[in-house]
Amino acid sequence: MKESDDYETFMALKEEKLLKNYGIKPTHTAQEMEYLASKFPDNIKLFVAEKEGEMVYGAIIYESDNVAHGQYQESTEEGQRLRAPDFVLDQLLHKYLKEKKYFDFGISTENNGYYLNKGLVKYKETFGGRAVVYDTYKMDV
Incomplete structure (x- = not known):
């Protein structure tokens, strides 16, 4: 590396x-x-x-x-x-x-956060990671 x-x-x-x-x-x-x-x-x-x-x-x-x-x-x-x-x-x-x-x-989601890529989450967990869900907000300006 x-x-x-x-x-x-x-x-x-x-x-x-x-x-x-x-x-x-x-x-x-x-x-x-x-x-x-x-x-x-x-x-x-x-x-x-x-x-x-x-x-x-x-x-x-x-x-x-x-x-x-x-x-x-x-x-x-x-x-x-x-x-x-x-x-x-x-x-x-x-x-x-x-x-x-x-x-x-x-991130471990696809389709603008609507689909969780379970395989990707599992891969990250092999390194000791864990999933965290964040609140998101959308505002029209």
Whole structure:
């Protein structure tokens, strides 16, 4: 695992998977993530696993004083085969649980929060995570 600034490659991977599986794009573009990371270098970081110089997994982490939040995570098929998500998440947990009060794996829902991805929740629970339900509000402006 290493820290990277290759948001272009990572977000292209994320967009490809989201379009293929759900017909949607990520909230942020690669350019937006690069801009945000440049403005908040202590708070937004990309961690990756590579095989022979090729990114096989990445995770964008948002940091605050008490929380490390997994905003985006994605893996190639090769990354899945190599269990790169398991490796990187284990490394991130060891890093952040020394520094932060909480590690937030990010959402486990689909369809704007209407569908719980039970397999994803179970995966996060294998790392000691637990589900938390947040109140959400919608306001027309």
